Amino acid sequence: MRKGILEYCVLLILNHGKAYPSDIIKSLTEANLIVVEGTIYTLLNRLRKEGKLSYEWQESTMGPPRKYFFITPLGIKYLSEMSEAWDNIVNNVNHFRKLNNISNNEEND
Numbered sequence: 001m002r003k004g005i006l007e008y009c010v011l012l013i014l015n016h017g018k019a020y021p022s023d024i025i026k027s028l029t030e031a032n033l034i035v036v037e038g039t040i041y042t043l044l045n046r047l048r049k050e051g052k053l054s055y056e057w058q059e060s061t062m063g064p065p066r067k068y069f070f071i072t073p074l075g076i077k078y079l080s081e082m083s084e085a086w087d088n089i090v091n092n093v094n095h096f097r098k099l100n101n102i103s104n105n106e107e108n109d
Helices: 002-014 021-030 037-049 073-099 104-108
Strands: 053-060 063-071
Touching: 002 021, 002 037, 002 063, 002 073, 021 037, 021 063, 037 053, 063 073
Parallel strands: none
Antiparallel strands: 053 063
16 A cells, blocks of 8 residues: 555646656655655656656766656556546545544644
């Protein structure tokens, strides 16, 4: 489940524009999704091989060129499908939470 959520979050990040892997990790960490660099590179390369991401090299003022990833049209379509699936899951889970009188406020207390 975490793997699918991580993939979804990475696509959401890249839907805003090109990003360097360390920037993706920073965004995930800010959302309390802790991942290691190796996990991100593996995921990015798999999504690239599937045609959902691509990359371009950009010169860096602090060393060698950097590889920046971006979402492709196929990736955008896949992201849309994932968003629809996510919304369905959230609605289904919330249905059962309501049946059990569980709310976000009760969990945070």
